[in-house]
Amino acid sequence: MDQSFLLMLSNLLHLHNHLDPTASLLSTTPSSTSTSPSSPSSLLSSSAAPLLFFTIATVLSYITTTAAATSSSTTSSTSSPSTTTTTPISVSAFRAxxxxxxxxxxxxxxxxxxxxxxxxxxxxxxxxxxxxxxxxxxxxxxxxxxxxxxxxxxxxxxxxxxxxxxxxxxxxxxxxxxxxxxxxxxxxxxLYPEFIKIPVSRRRLYETTQAFEELTKLPNMCGAIDGNAIRVNKLSGDVQNPSAYRSRYGYDSVLLQVVADHKKIFWDVCVKAAGGTDDATHLRDSLLYNRLISGDVVWDKVMNVKGHHVRPYIVGDWCYPMLSFLLTPFTWNGTGSPAQNTFDAALMKGRMVAVEAIGLLKARWRILQDLNVGLNHAPQTVVACCVLHNLCQIAREPEPELWKEPEEMGHSPRVPESEKSYYYFGETTRQALADDLHQRLQSR
Incomplete structure (x- = not known):
């Protein structure tokens, strides 16, 4: 029990017994012999007055102290959570x-x-x-x-x-x-040129292709490509063609294209298209496509598979075009030959690296789950998050639970005249890799 309350109770008992020694404050029966001063003035002039003043002061002090403590406790309990969440983060607080x-x-x-x-x-x-x-x-x-x-x-x-x-x-x-x-x-x-680089050096290229081969059993794979619609919070009124930003999932977005390595590190990032653009068109508009088509990127690692020269290549799903440097599955529903189906399963296992990298990207930088910056600044914000993602992967930061995306839907793109030679070369490379993989697995 509170010490001030005990003191107050003791003083009240003492005062009452002093004024009326024949009665007890705790008694339920009124005393017939009780005597009291005839007036307040006589009480004040009696010897009990100092004790009365002391008792009144004690009561008032107790009430004041209790009220203050209660008020402080209530304020603390009600405002403490909001203080933690709404207290401004000043420069001095951050510096501390x-x-x-x-x-x-x-x-x-x-x-x-x-x-x-x-x-x-x-x-x-x-x-x-x-x-x-x-x-x-x-x-x-x-x-x-x-x-x-x-x-x-x-x-x-x-x-x-x-x-x-x-x-x-x-x-x-x-x-x-x-x-x-x-x-x-x-x-x-x-920071982009420092942390997002195509693996052209012999050491990095060898490390990447070896890691993908351990994962998929397919030789000379150096990356996986995938696209993702980044939801835009709202479009400004001056957008000329709003419907172009409507993704296949029904929301306004911009399109992200990434190529990732076995460590889920992006080695190419492109955000050039509205969300309604298909993956093949976005690829063809990218700098990476133009560099690979023109031969600007030279991968100095060639393997002989079934009599075919297989240069390093990336893999993607059926929404991307078949090219000499980009291989896609034979079918989307497993209706190919045993060798083709085996190849498709291996390829899709490699492609999942890019899918998981995007899942990590959106889990770490949640602004990409619902982008709330102006449309003009959306591409640089997405690319900035990709740079930060690579920093985290290089530093081996803990990986959060992946952000889950809807299942990819789409169809194989048409082959324009300008790509036919690349398509045929990619097709023969894919078949050679499929036959080689199937034969190796059968002979075990």
């Missing part, structure tokens, strides 16, 4: 988190905290800041570089709108949008 003492925290606790807030561990975060800082400094931004990067990563990681981010960081929404556009543009341009 990111000063040198953070290295004294247990690494797994420190990095878990930063992944929860910014989508990546503290060392990877500092890498991003160090690489962007020279460019951000040139912009005369009034905010520290690490604070600006943290704000943008928080938005990309959690999918916050500019308005929500502005509340959290005590900034104006227009300034949040401006900083987001600046940081994502820098990621998509300055």
């Amino acid at each position: 988190l990111s000063t040198d003492h953070i290295w004294s925290i247990e690494p797994h606790l420190r990095d878990s905290q930063w992944r929860s807030s910014y989508g990546l561990s503290y060392p990877v975060f500092t890498t991003v800041v160090d690489k962007l800082k020279p460019y951000i400094s040139q912009s005369n931004l009034s905010l520290p570089s690490d604070y600006a990067v943290a704000m943008v990563l928080s938005r990309l990681c959690h999918g916050y709108s500019a308005k929500t981010t502005a509340k959290r960081y005590s900034l104006e929404p227009y300034l949040v949008s401006k900083i987001t556009n600046m940081v994502t543009r820098l990621l998509a341009t300055k």
